[in-house]
Amino acid sequence: MTVPEASEAERATLAGFGVSRETIERLESYAALLVRWQARINLVGPDTVPALWRRHLIDSAQLxxxxxxxxxxxxxxxxxxxxxxxxxxxxxxxxxxxxxSDARKGAFLREAARITATPVTILSRRIEQIPPLGADVITARALAPLPRLLAWAAPHLAPGGQCLFLKGRGAEDELTAAAKDWKIGHRRIPSLTDPDGAILQLREVRSGPDQP
Structure with a gap:
């Protein structure tokens, strides 16, 4: 499988985020590794590989x-x-x-971190089994509906922390559903890669809609 290259427009988008040429080269190494591993395990939807930079790398980098x-x-x-x-x-x-929690994906993450010389901590466990992490920022993409995401994220948020969730066209409906059980301050930011998508920036996350 051929590794798709970033177009000039995609490189310009990354540069607009303040991403250096050297960092783009590290992303290229990551992309090449992903395509090699994709032949063995399903890391991303096969039909998204030709648009890997826009659908996955830039979609993530926009945060x-x-x-x-x-x-x-x-x-x-x-x-x-x-x-x-x-x-x-x-x-x-x-x-x-x-x-x-998927061991094979965890192995890929370790190798990707190694070849890109990126220090990360990889936790190969279910979210519910992890002690509170005190995060200033919690991110997620295509993982679960917002009410469930908030239940997973809330124990790991530090005071004053916030969530950045990449969501599709159902973002508004998910916010409505979450409001039944959660008190949240939110900002909806249009996605740069999906005309129907959004970044949900959530602050002051508290359980219970009627709490002060």
Whole structure:
């Protein structure tokens, strides 16, 4: 399987996020490894491989400008092939913890971190089994509906922490469903890669809609 190259427009998009040429080269190494492993295990949808840069790498990297200043720890839930958590770690996010219970995907993440010289902590356990991590930022992509995501994320948020969740066209419906059991401040940011998608930036996450 041929490794798709980033187009000039995609490289310009990454540069617009402040990504250096050297970092783009590390992302290229990551992409090449993913394509090689994809032949053995299903890391991403096969039909998305030709659009790997836009569908996965840039989709993940668009969170980079929205990371809060001074964030000291990022936890990525259900990392899979590393989207968005490993991409953000390659871009420079500090103390990134990748939570992925699938052992084969965990092995891929370790190899991807090694070849890109990216320091990360990989937790090959179910989210519910992990002690609180005190994250300033929690990320997730294509993992679960928002109410369930919040139940998983809340125990790991540090005071003042926030969530950045990549969501598809159902984002508004998920916010409505979550409001039944959660008090959240939210901002909906249009996705740069999916005209129907959004980044949900969630702050002040508390269980119980009627809490002050």
């Amino acid at each position: 980079w400008p929205h990371l809060p200043d001074g964030a000291r720890r990022l936890v990525d839930l259900g990392s899979g092939a590393g989207f968005p958590g490993l991409v953000l770690a390659i871009l420079g996010a500090p103390d990134v913890h990748l939570v992925e």
